[in-house]
Amino acid sequence: MKLKNVVIAGLTFAVAVSSAFAQMKADDAIKVRQAGYRFMGWNMSRIDASLKGEFKKEDVVKAAAAIQAIANAGLSPLFPAGSDKGTGFHETHLKSEFFDPANSKKVAELFGNLAKESGELAKVAATGDKEAVKVQYGKLGQTCKACHDDFRKSDH
Numbered sequence: 001m002k003l004k005n006v007v008i009a010g011l012t013f014a015v016a017v018s019s020a021f022a023q024m025k026a027d028d029a030i031k032v033r034q035a036g037y038r039f040m041g042w043n044m045s046r047i048d049a050s051l052k053g054e055f056k057k058e059d060v061v062k063a064a065a066a067i068q069a070i071a072n073a074g075l076s077p078l079f080p081a082g083s084d085k086g087t088g089f090h091e092t093h094l095k096s097e098f099f100d101p102a103n104s105k106k107v108a109e110l111f112g113n114l115a116k117e118s119g120e121l122a123k124v125a126a127t128g129d130k131e132a133v134k135v136q137y138g139k140l141g142q143t144c145k146a147c148h149d150d151f152r153k154s155d156h
């Protein structure tokens, strides 16, 4: 293939990929965000196990890195308008209030706190200081809970 054709093929591919994401169906977006949250939850439980039992620094470092990566991945495309209804791995638990413009600042803050506190946890994990990890794990857990309290349905 000539260089020009390679470039055109590359561009066509890039456009196809980006429009596929732009048109991501609500159910697909719900699936991916549920998976991301579930994976963060699993990593939180790994850290919890280290805090309650034998402290395994390697595990804690890996789990914190995974949470930090998801928290900083730019999750907003996974919340397309109207995705308070739909089914991913199961019916979504996202509350409609999430999309209320009056809450947009609050939502941004909650995502910001998740990114910030998970970043702190990754730093603290690297020190291997169990007590410090415990404190920061608690702070991160609060950021999860704060959003769940306001924007996640718990009734089904």
Ligand code: HEC
Pocket: 030, 033, 034, 035, 037, 038, 040, 041, 044, 067, 089, 091, 092, 093, 094, 095, 107, 110, 111, 114, 140, 141, 143, 144, 145, 147, 148, 151, 152
């Ligand atoms: C900005 C809001 C927000 C933050 C912050 C947040 N969550 Fe959630 N979480 C949600 C919403 C909304 C759902 C429901 C998603 C759905 O069903 O579409 C959810 C769902 C979940 C689920 C269930 C996933 C499933 O469907 O199986 C788990 C587990 C979870 N979150 C863990 C966490 C953990 C752990 C943290 C913190 C490290 C966290 N979440 C931070 C909003 C948030």
